[in-house]
Amino acid sequence: MSKSKFLQQLNESLKPLSSKERADILQDYEEHFSIGLEEGKTEEEIVTSLGSPNQIAKELLADYHVEQATAKATTQNILRATWAVIGLAFFNVVIVLGPAVALAGFILSAWAIGLCFLLSPILVLGEAIVHSSGFFLFNLFMSLAFCGIGYFIMLGMLVVTKLAIKGFVRYLKYNVSLVKGGLKRAE
Template sequence: MNKDQFIKELSVLLKDLNGKEKQEILHDYEEHFQFGIEEGKAENEIAASLGSPKLLAKEILANYHLENAKGAQTAGNVMRAVWAVIGLSFFNIIIVLGPFIALVGVILAGWAVSIAGISTPLLVLLNNLFGSSFDLFEWFLSFVYCGAGLLLFVGMQGITKWFMHGFVRYISFNTALVKGGIK
């Protein structure tokens, strides 16, 4: 593979990056070729020493999405970082995706329980309007569940933030491990 083929393939694979960052990365690789040629190496030899453009693009995109997730820990950024890290190796499907799905399930269950608890007075009201007779004990329990739901709702906000931060750190660790070890 010569310089033009390498740069063209890398450019296509880095389509998710913004224009400025993509150009900086491509410029860096063009400089690698320039320095290699000045040292008397052939273009195909330089391309082979740099590695596969596909693997390079996967690593660059994983780092890019990981940095975005560290900066703004939104659900979209974290998901993009998870998928980019999974793309680094097949091993990551089990190591990253398994815990991610389990923790997302626990988070969603917590949110569902909190919302269900908060809505119990409304459900008891509907039950009394369209169904059974007025029962003071049902109302008492519905307010207890509502209070517990509100407490859980507040707790889930903190747990969700902690999860986002912790999982970004976990995939950063995993990415460093896949790339060649922890320093």
């Protein structure tokens, strides 16, 4: 593969990045070619030593998305980072996706339980308006107790969610470095 074809494929694979970031990356690889040519290597030898432009792009995009998730931990950034890391190696589908889905399910269900407990007095008051029963005060006091429990659950889930996001981003960074290190040793 020639230098121009390598750089063209790399540029195409890096489309999700801004044009400025792509230009910086392409400039770095231009320098690799310049240095290699000065050392007497052919373009094909340089391309072989660099590896596949698609794999390089996957690694760079994974780094980029993990940095985005670190800088601003939004759901969209975390999902992009997750998919970028999964794209690095098939092994990560089992390692990253399974625990991520389980953890997300636990966190979402705990938030839902906390919210339901927190809103239980409103439901009891609504029931009292529609159906008056002799157990209104008992139901109201129990719903207030559940409201308090729901408040503490939601406070706890706020902390757990922040820790889970930080831990998950760190885990994604670890996976990126693991895959990158494994690929470098294989070359």
